Amino acid sequence: MPDACILIVEDDLAMLRFLRNALEAHPFKLIEATTGKEAIAKATSYNPDLVLLDLGLPDMDGLEVLSRIRGWSKVPVVILSARGQEEDKIRGLDAGADDYLTKPFLVGELLARIRSCLRRSSLGEQDQPVFQTGELRVDLSARRVFIKDEEVRLTPIEYKLLTEFVRHAGKVLTHRHLLKEVWNIHNMEQVHCVRIFVHQLRQKIEKNSARPRYILGEAGVGYRLKAE
Secondary structure, eight states: OTTEEEEEEOOOHHHHHHHHHHHHTSSEEEEEESSHHHHHHHHHHHOOSEEEEOSBOSSSBHHHHHHHHHTTOOOOEEEEESOOSHHHHHHHHHTTOSEEEESSOOHHHHHHHHHHHHHHHHHHHHTOSEEEETTEEEETTTTEEEETTEEEOOOHHHHHHHHHHHHTTTSEEEHHHHIIIIIOOOOGGGTHHHHHHHHHHHHHHOSSTTSOSSEEEETTTEEEEOOO
């Protein structure tokens, strides 16, 4: 998305300068905020295309900022945080973040995550009935799945799981999210259901299920459907 407007929420001035330098060379319009209250105000005023959100803000936790934004907006939010524990990532993603990068990170990875979120947001606005990534094609209106031109037969649960990935292509979906949306289960003790059906789905759509190309695992957190 050319000239996309990105709101950077970061109170560490060195990190803010790093992000500014990394993004200014690309076709982005940058807005900056160093507190939670300023972030909420600028998100409301400028309606950015994407938010880069630090969690350790001086006046409020970044998750509260995320909750406030999610109360009225579906803008893609990428958390940039020094909190690298699995529990922190799960908490951020379950709160509505689209992605989570642990500091320090490479500029190339940050730009790839930004492009993925912007692309997914743009495709969501178009509401296209056919999703394709690589050789995988999902016709949502006809409820059919193809690898190249060969149809893949899925069970109802496998199809429901795949379409949940498609609706959030490029975004990490936590085990908790998948249990709730696909099985309507709120008990994390049933997380093995997710692993079993992801394995079955990979067996059917991946050329090599041991080295998946489409459904990528995020260790201890969940899975992501790669979007091209």
